[in-house]
Amino acid sequence: MAKLLPAINRGGPLDKYRQLASFDWKKLRDIIDGEDIVKFKEKCWNAMESDPLFKRGHEIVSFDEFRRITALRAKKFKSLDILPLEELVVHPDRLRALSEAIFSYDGSFSVKYQLSYAFVQTTLMGLGTTRHMELYEMLGDPKCKLIGSFSLTEISHGTNTRAMRTTAKFDVNTQNFILHTPDFQAAKCWVGNLGKTATHTVVFAKLILPTGEDCGLHAFIVPIRDPDTLLAYPGVKIGDLGPKVGLNGTDNGFIMFTNYPVHKDNLLNKNGDVTTEGKYVTPIKDPNKRFGASLGALSAGRVGIITICHTYLAKALTTSIRYSAVRRQFGPNDTEEIPVIEYPLQQWRLFRYLASAITLRIFIREFGNFFVQASVESFLGNPKLMQESGSEIHALSCAAKPLAGWLARDGIQESREACGGHGYLKFAGIGDLRDDNDGNVTYEGDNSVLLQQTSNWLLGLWSRKADSSVWDTPLSTVKFLKNWKSLGKTGSNLQRVEDLIQAYEWLIRHLLEKTALLQQDLKNRGFSDFDTKNHIQVYAGRELSIVYAEYNVLRTSWGVVQNIQGADAEKRVLETLLLLFGGFSLEKHLGLLYESGYLKDPKSSDNLRSTIINCCKSLRNEAISLVDAIAPPDFCLNSPLGSSDGQVYSRMESELTQTPNTYGRPDWWRELVSKM
Template sequence: MGPSRAEDEAILRRLRIFLSHVGGCNSDLTNEGQLFREATSGRDSQPGSLSIDVLTEIMTGSGRADREKIFRFFEGRPDLQTPVEIGKDAHRELTYKQLIALVRECGVHPMQLLVNDPARYFTVMEAVGFIDISLGIKMGVQFSLWGGSVVNLGTEKHKEIFFDGSNVQGIETTATFDKESDEFVVLTPNEGATKWWIGNAAVHGKFATVFAKLIIPSPSGDSDMGVHAFIVPIRSMADHSVLPGVEIRDCGYKVGLNGVDNGALRFHSVRIPRDNLLNRFGDLSRDGKYTSTLPTINKRFAATLGELVGGRVGLAYGSVGILKASVTIATRYSLLRRQFGPPDQPEISILDYQSQQQKLMPMLASAYAFHFATAYLMDRYSEMKKTHEDAVVADVHALSAGLKAYITSYTAKALSTCRESCGGHGYAAVNRFGSLRNDHDIFQTFEGDNTVLLQQVAADLLKQYRAKFKGAPLAVTWNYLRESMGTYLSQTNPVVTHRDEKMHLRDPRFQLDAFQFRTARLLHTVALRLRKHSKRLGAFGAWNRCLNHLLTLAESHIESVILAKFNEAVKRCQDPDARKLLKLLRDLYALDRIWHDVGTFRNQDYVAPNKAKAIHKQMEILCAEVRQVAGPLVDAFGIPDSLLRAPIGLQSGQYSEYTHYVGFSD
């Protein structure tokens, strides 16, 4: 489907603005029409034409039908749209109503998708996040966390019974087996063991998955079998009252996501049936005999938590959706907003200013880059759920930790930049930067603090580094270290370090080599530093001494993975015009990231001063080139105006919508 007449008119307006300062006011309609054909979709097959639909298909893939179904449903239900100003209690009830309608009226079945087609599930999660991030998180808590815990940690008897509730996690809480009653007694032993920030607990949840130490009493002393997961009812199915022994407190107003009812839980000797133990990795018989296929507490704990990695996958994917929305709003506003210009000539679009381009265009490129990286993560996650192969499991754990940490940190900073780039209008609540920023902020600590997750990535890299020298197989994501470690650690070629021509800098081989060289050098040097410091400081002291180095290593590796997946996406694209645009974005992403860390490349003698200067120049040129197609590129994200909602970010009629909102009648 091509663009609507309104979309055509919006693009024409942008082209007129552009023509007014690059070609003067005498540009005739013929030239304008030619540019219009080159910048709009579908109906012109001349070489160089841009098909928005092709890009949209690339950016939505197999999930496009699900997205459009959800978008159409909510577009037709104004009663389910979240208003700009809404209180906590009303927002919670609206989010609950949205979720019920999504399942019962729209016919979306997240639990089935999570089990049978995880990639479609995460696509749905991104789509509902455009409606309201609180809805996306509430859906994730309900189905991915609660439902996922039952499906992944339980057995058939649990799957047939339980599909309501929320998810909690704790270690100090105990579940002690009472042999006489064939029950577990769940206890919060002290104030410090309170379960905080449990989604759906404050108002709507009826069950919780509680992580607790499984204790088996015996005459010779209690046996601690380690952390297991238990299903604990917290409210009555009949009248929704809080059950005896369960204490629930409301966490109250938050910085964002006030549509999610977070609560705190304590358990005062709450009794649950033995069958409520989620027993995939460990079981207890009626006579109190414990059995497990995993030999140690640590292995059982790792397996239990490992099955919940889908939360990180969802947060990484959802964060990209939020980045797409914010870049769309800021880019469309910057194309439309005109300010100053040459004397006696029309004012120019603020996106024609180099400073504005260098704020927004790298973020636009990054949104595409992150999309392809998280699509790869979803594929690996789906493979993990099907095969349960150890190598794939390990790969997904490290990759999900790294991408979640890197992308959510990037998006958090990008949201502030997008707000600032829109000036005073960006500060208006109706234009959504405030709510997007506040709702997204917790993504940096959801499912693991980002700093901790990056340390997990660094630890895995060091493990793979040691395996490399022992001849052991490396996980798929790290394979480049085996193939190229020797090359990257050898003396850099002085000819290459000085090359600064455009063809070389825009060569994907140079770009990926630069990223992977940096990762290999950082890995090698931190391994040497850890060995040196551990002799005097011990393992923990050495790790802490090298912590910033380790975090930089992890980020470098994740950037290498992101760029590699972007390269693969460019190669897969069959449409020549779309491939040209993707290559343009890929080049900007790569050179922007190199320039961002140019000091490291200079220190490692990989980029000479003249080359660094040329990289910066190319980055400026690329920003200007991307600016010329920025409108169609954000249109390809496929976010309907009715769900984007920000008046300054609409495809057309931005000012009329905004002025009407603030009270002007004409």
């Protein structure tokens, strides 16, 4: 690891805290990532840093120029062939590592690259068969001109799949599916890469048989532009959505089809196909397994967003925590100023999110690797794991994605504020992170709406709770509910991770029962199924999904940490971080714990909060080395406030003085001094 990772600058303002750390930051990075992933990330970062195309400052470029340079960076990175298919099959965890590496550089470039190639390839892997292998390999070919995109959402229906109106009717005579968009409201929209550049898109449309039978939503890989001219094909109308709040290097667009033919082989047919005679066939006879496999395959975006969120959060915290160790403000007397990281309030503001970032990182390593394994096995002809785990993957990703998105949103904002006025400067980098992350809370499903998917799955299991086998799921996210009758009904000590996990298990059981009773009461009062599902969310189903996500992030990460061998100091600091994450998360639900009768002692809440404060205090001397363990290189961070050498003020001065016309008057000065 010492050879793989670059040396941290010594002798600077951050050196004091690095010497105080109780653990080796390189050893911790090895535990979190593993040597192979560390080496692979360094390979990605070195490839970008050595290429002039990836050099950047903080100048504001035009909207069109930002798109141009972003597209060229994505094209260039693809040409490097960092992760070929044969390597991915052997090392599936490198797909997640690739995402972490490039998103730590820039969100727009990373979205552009991932959507252009990796995301479409993942969809082909999850929903396609061997007949799509050639296209999969073409998308991975460094010399290929094809650019992918993903078309699910419709203008007036969001991700409400049942209401989508784009159709694909099979024509027996031509052996083509005829794609058609009835009107603008049915146009596919928010499609990344579509606005100006995509040559192909994965379209989700209702598969209509020649008899008129609707077989539901299916995916098709559709050529939409000439790769040599980037002009849309006849029958395809493509528009640009224009500027957004963030990620403006990625061109989002909308698309409409007018009786546009695509060959039947363009149907991604793993879970369902149409014969040459126009009959629907499926290899999965059990409709629940077929649905589960489709849900699991479509979870790639949400699983990826969890990775993006913890990467953004880690980047923001690297800047704010390093800055806090350098920035001095006030002190015990008039002549001494102390670093703001010494203040308990600053520790509390930032270290809770530092614990969240590292806990999420461990969780997504496990969850992401499981998902990629299931996807690869399915693509290679063994769909059993995806079929059996698809519904659970869907449920967990629909809860963990909102959790990660909101933690990143709040942690990035806290980092911005914790850096004071300097954090508001564009070159600090935190504002751009905030804007880029903002999309994570709505794309691939609005967070609050997604949570309903999770609560629906949990309630479905609860309705069959008498059958203990329903709790034996591949990811073990609800295994503890096999003993739902005997779960402890009281608790008082919330000062160990084991205590927090036990409290979470009780809370999930309580909320399941509460939500199910509310559901039944509404049905007894004559509410329709639709109204019932809506009315059980507030103060019931929504909270159920959130605590389910928090519990599984904590449980999964705790299991990993407890298996660490031969690294006692690193294990201890990770245990503190997980205790802080669990306490920070569970504190939000203290009212529910008292309401349910789990807590009776008024001092229990004080004890939990004391635990949080003590964890923050114990991390004061560890924080700089902790961010060293998760930080991207300075080249990616690109922030004078967060540079690894801690030279904040000299870097700020350099940045400000290099800005064009820093000391000059504006070009429009005459207009200001002349008479109106």
